[in-house]
Amino acid sequence: KQEVTQIPAALSVPEGENLVLNCSFTDSAIYNLQWFRQDPGKGLTSLLLIQSSQREQTSGRLNASLDKSSGRSTLYIAASQPGDSATYLCAVVQGGSEKLVFGKGMKLTVNP
Amino acid sequence: EAQVTQNPRYLITVTGKKLTVTCSQNMNHEYMSWYRQDPGLGLRQIYYSMNVEVTDKGDVPEGYKVSRKEKRNFPLILESPSPNQTSLYFCASRPGPGRYYEQYFGPGTRLTVT
Numbered sequence: 060k061q062e063v064t065q066i067p068a069a070l071s072v073p074e075g076e077n078l079v080l081n082c083s084f085t086d087s088a089i090y091n092l093q094w095f096r097q098d099p100g101k102g103l104t105s106l107l108l109i110q111s112s113q114r115e116q117t118s119g120r121l122n123a124s125l126d127k128s129s130g131r132s133t134l135y136i137a138a139s140q141p142g143d144s145a146t147y148l149c150a151v152v153q154g155g156s157e158k159l160v161f162g163k164g165m166k167l168t169v170n171p
Numbered sequence: 172e173a174q175v176t177q178n179p180r181y182l183i184t185v186t187g188k189k190l191t192v193t194c195s196q197n198m199n200h201e202y203m204s205w206y207r208q209d210p211g212l213g214l215r216q217i218y219y220s221m222n223v224e225v226t227d228k229g230d231v232p233e234g235y236k237v238s239r240k241e242k243r244n245f246p247l248i249l250e251s252p253s254p255n256q257t258s259l260y261f262c263a264s265r266p267g268p269g270r271y272y273e274q275y276f277g278p279g280t281r282l283t284v285t
Contacts (some may be wrong), residue, residue, distance in 0.1 A: 101279070103276040105274060146227070152230070152271060157202070159204075159214075161214040
């Protein structure tokens with residue numbers, strides 16, 4: 060059974076720092092991996108999606124990488140801002156499945 | 172505006188009193204899903220639907236029912252709610268198979284069962 064882990068569960072940093080968020084998964088036979096952002100009182104917003112054949116995806120200050128063989132993904136946030144404060148979730152879709160399996164998320168606080 | 176709406180947003184109810192949480196999307200999406208989010212457990216899929224009249228169980232379907240009679244609506248039904256169903260519920264939709272990046276989530280429904 061696929062398990063997705065995000066460590067640490069929470070992180071507090073000063074504004075301007077470059078951040079690396081980690082995600083690991085136990086079964087490397089994934090279809091894709093996705094990073095989401097969740098704001099309090101709101102639903103999830105998709106940030107980046109990496110297909111299993113890809114190594115990385117970039118959007119603005121965000122860069123996500125995927126190492127399928129080692130079961131790891133990282134989300135890199137450059138020059139963090141207070142507006143980046145949110146919970147970040149990693150999720151994978153297993154090959155041959157239509158289900159998203161989520162990690163428990165990491166709560167990020169960026170202090171001004 | 173493309174969106175997934177859920178009603179109600181907040182609900183406090185008592186054990187055993189049947190309730191329905193509605194979910195509606197305006198994007199003509201084929202796929203819709205329900206998730207629950209609990210502290211320490213993360214988001215877990217309850218049910219999903221690949222089109223009208225096509226539904227299947229997710230990871231935690233016990234105690235829930237769904238129906239998909241129209242493409243835009245996917246209600247979640249709790250026939251006899253229990254306190255362990257106290258949770259934050261999300262509905263999601265996407266256009267079709269494989270199109271995960273175009274997935275939209277609703278704002279969530281916070282349910283408390285006493």
